Amino acid sequence: MTASTTPSRGPLLKTLLSLAVLGMLRITRHLPLSWLRALGAVLGWLLYALVGRRRRIAEINLALCFPQHDAAQRRRMVRQHFVLFAQAWLDRGWLWEGSAEQVRSRLRLRGAVHELQSTAPTLLFAPHFVGMDAGWIGLTAHVERRFCGLYARQRNPVMDQWMAEGRRRFGEPHIVAKSAGLKALVSALRAGEPLYLLPDMDYGPRDSVFVPFYGVTAATIPSLSRFARMGGARVLPILSRLTPEGYDITVLPPWQDFPTEDVVADTARMNRLLQEWIDETPEQYYWVHKRFKTRPAGEASFYR
Template sequence: MKPSQPGLFHPRLLPTWLGVGVLWLLHWLPLPVLAGIGNLLGSLVAALPLKRRRVAETNLRLCFPEQSEAVRARWVRANFRASARAALEHSVLSWGSASRVRRLVRVEHPERMLGDGQRPVIWLAPHFVGLNMCGIRLSMDVTGVSMYVRALNPVMDKLILHIRTRFSKTILVPRHQGIKPVIRALKSGHPLYYLPDQDQGRKDAVFVPFFGIATATVSALPRLAKVANAQVVPVTTRQLPGGGGYVVTFHPAWENYPTDDLEADVARMNRWIEDRVREMPEQYLWLHRRFKTRPPGESSPYA
């Protein structure tokens, strides 16, 4: 029997409520000031001997062995700054006006958003620090569908649901319901905001190269595209310096995808993501243990 979730006003949730209150206060600040605070906070956290810092260092060493240790260390610090800044700028997503959110997150090539306009669309969104900025900004223009995992903290769960649905009736499918509701939504014309690049174990995964490393990669993208007869339209989000906000870029829809070769299709996805990561390495989700699941006989690089 699972333990019951505490009520929203349980005493042990007081620190969470205080954090939410601080975020609410921060959303009134000008974007350059908010970015400056985020950069400072990220620099302070990056200086601590945290487990996640070691994870980021390991990931960058595996993916960029040709770079010097000094370059990789600079990227780690920049990654913490970008992540902290994005976390604080979620305050604008939570309570900022629609016009302010549009100023925070701008969209390039919106004409590519729905592909050819004839078939369902899967938005392929790699894990850059501006990932949520992209999802919320797009929800202002299109009612999409996304998978949803309930947060254990009920205050955070309520805040996340508020952010993700405040501008539209976004269809949030609980992960435990499986893929069928997602396929129905896709076929009904709702684009799927799909995040493909995290280690979720061996289930439904294939080992394909990512930065030259055999990486357990969920194979759902080509399978979903085939079942729903959907186009894959990649989308990336870049954080701009100096409180300049974010730019969401829609890339051309993939042609001849999927094929009858599942492994080749997943490998193509990883190659595309790798190319985008090389364009802005300091903004990728290096804090995640991407290479945790290993082929038989290999040990985890994070041990």
């Protein structure tokens, strides 16, 4: 074969690496949770040392959001975040392939759990804490009803299949592709399927509004307000916290006086409440994402 017709080794290597990672997770999921968390701590320290680009993003985010802390305090927060991130990543092995008994025993639902049985159209606001996947599994494993969730196809087909199957393992959830558009999601809401949303990242300028997040202007998708209005739905926050015993998944009471006629004010309210929850366990929020990537016209990037 000529160079132009030789098959690329890239996809094959990615497939082999993915299979190796899945093989490791299928072995480590049998470990006692304390051992698995110790392994995650080691992996987190390695990631902190080796993945400089993501470390720098987290440092910039924390400098913007917690200017009252000095540089040494923020470095400790970043190191702890990498540990928690790695521990939560390893936990996907037992979350998606462990026994049902094991999964349910490690995921504890707390708070206004009874609200999940309501037939009223419901939006579940699930912020990007490291335990976000545990939150979804906890709901579908413990609550006997059908939930609706969004799914973005992964580029790697091996990981895509594993993630998709893992998120479908309990309760026969209704999974909607992000490309399906609003109609499918609104229909699910009106049919009584609680919709699990994670709208607190920077998804670019399209359909976003600029509202404060820790006092910094941040592009934010106003989907909670818009879906609540279109589907006549209420909002229940779902907070997932990693603990030594597994995860605490807290269901907060429904928001009052939401939505209003002002989608920007509604979205600013979402960010204000999110700040309060982050302040309780700041290291567990997803700081390796470029939360302030999209800037207003003429404003320089923070991440250069």
